[in-house]
Amino acid sequence: KSRATEENSDPFITPWNIETYGNVSFESPKLVSIELSTYSYTGGAHPNTTVTLLNYDTKTGKPITIKDLVKDQRKLVQLAEKKFRETHELAPNASLNEEGFFWDGKFQLSENIGLSKEGIWFFYNSYEIAAYAVGPTEFVLSWEELGDLVDMNKVK
Numbered sequence: 001k002s003r004a005t006e007e008n009s010d011p012f013i014t015p016w017n018i019e020t021y022g023n024v025s026f027e028s029p030k031l032v033s034i035e036l037s038t039y040s041y042t043g044g045a046h047p048n049t050t051v052t053l054l055n056y057d058t059k060t061g062k063p064i065t066i067k068d069l070v071k072d073q074r075k076l077v078q079l080a081e082k083k084f085r086e087t088h089e090l091a092p093n094a095s096l097n098e099e100g101f102f103w104d105g106k107f108q109l110s111e112n113i114g115l116s117k118e119g120i121w122f123f124y125n126s127y128e129i130a131a132y133a134v135g136p137t138e139f140v141l142s143w144e145e146l147g148d149l150v151d152m153n154k155v156k
Contacts, residue, residue, distance in 0.1 A: 021037055022035065025116055028156045030058055033114040034054045036051070050125045052112065065111075069150055070149050071149055071151065073109075080139075084122075088101070100131060110123060118140050119143045119144075124136060
């Protein structure tokens with residue numbers, strides 16, 4: 001007898017599960033960042049967990065994107081790639097594709113960003129830029145690292 005048959009009268013009942021929770025990760029008089037985490041297991045080889053970061057203007061309710069916060073997107077990409085490589089202990093000239101990241105080989109800035117007391121939080125979910133086994137990648141570019149790229153009057 002299988003375990004499923006012992007616990008249930010129907011051997012095809014699968015213990016599926018979905019859990020979602022939200023958390024305010026940053027709040028100022030001008031902006032709020034919300035982290036939504038979802039864990040799901042619907043059968044298959046493994047469960048999945050995703051994190052979605054949402055940012056809003058507290059006065060208008062309008063969504064805020066990285067382009068609303070950072071003046072020089074090209075410089076931001078350079079800083080973020082450097083931090084990404086540090087996070088994964090990759091040499092500055094290492095091929096991202098050969099290291100198992102970014103299937104086309106080119107660094108891509110995550111659109112999944114949030115704010116924290118420390119700075120701007122970048123989050124790549126599993127499967128987004130690498131195999132599931134690598135897991136999610138996250139890092140923060142501190143307000144100090146970002147320097148004058150961010151107009152702090154828009155943040156605080």
